[in-house]
Amino acid sequence: MLLRLRVSLPDRPGGLGQVAKSLGALGADILQVTVLEREAGRAVDDFTVSWPGRMTPAQARERLSAMPGVRIEGVWPTKDVPGSAPDYDLLMHVVAEPSRGFATLVDALPGLCGAEWSVAVADGAVRHASLAAPPEFEPPDAPPRAISMEGKEHRLMLLPVLTAGLHVVVARAEGPVFHRAEVERAARIVDVVSKLAART
Template sequence: METYVVRVWLPDRPGALGAVASRIGAVRGDVVGIDILETGEGVAVDELVVRLPQGSLVDLLVDEVQEVDGVTVEDVRAVGEAGRDPRLDALETAAILCGADTMDDLLQALVVHGSRTLGAEWTAVVDLGPGTVRVSHGPAPTEAWLAAFVAGARAGGDEQPTGAEDVAWAPLPGVDLALVAGRQDTPFRAKERRQVAALARVAGTRAREVGRARSQRAHPSATGPTP
């Protein structure tokens, strides 16, 4: 069996998801996971984890699913034999971040494991001051592009930068750093952007703890008992 994540747009109405699952079953596929990424204006964007007997059935699967009225397949990507469980991935990544003992280890874990959790092709941590890249993973854009993107995103507040739907970012609270994640031609949906923000908050909390521990080691008398 081979496992795929199938991202679909479907009408937000009773029976639509069941019709899609029926079409997947018609090509001997098995739906083993569902993640609702976004809803609004009568449309839902879902990710289905599907197991197929063989990879050659992917094109037939797409054709069958798109036979359902109002349904469009946005993306199909293969995943490992263990499949993909977004909730478990997020918990495992959070545990790894909380276990990091140094800032370097923390940021490296954030970009490596964050890429997997977010389904990103690349991730980077950008210093909000000079705009330099502290660490990156995957084929990230240039440092100048990342600095300009973060500056524009901060200036725009809650507005998503136009033309950058396949890039998501969030600040790490309290440490003047930002997490940026991207992929090719597959937009980040509302739930995924919340996941980016949640990972950034976890990393920011741990970064402050690491910083305090480092300060205490450097100045033990500052935290010692008063004679």
């Protein structure tokens, strides 16, 4: 099973190695590590791991919480395969068919962001929804800039597309609130797609 782990650990030599060793001892195969931030003597890293058997996120969190000095901020299933380049694939599809740029973006963002679904919203109504989006969703108002927030049942990322008069909502029920590094990456992708789509 592929899992994403968000871990806060002391930012000191050997800290990352200690977490990697503990994960290995628990049977996890580390496929990728992404450093999200380093400040105030701590680092926040995302680990993508393959765990043999049917390890649930709750079981993984319980086993990892025993590591000294380490905080587990989130454990959730992921479909993000390390070594692939889904953001480049998205941009290639948009270049090939810019008239469907925003629909393609909405369909691709859940996989790019470790999320479950996304929707494009204009004038308070959903204009396009990814496959797993709920049939009914009351979208929040468009923000002036890209942000993350806690919804009633989901963690949300709101990405305005001012040039198109819409905003994109990305959601996940499991895992932590979207980190600012995730929001910044998604906002850059949205910006590039909006420029490509404007060429039609």
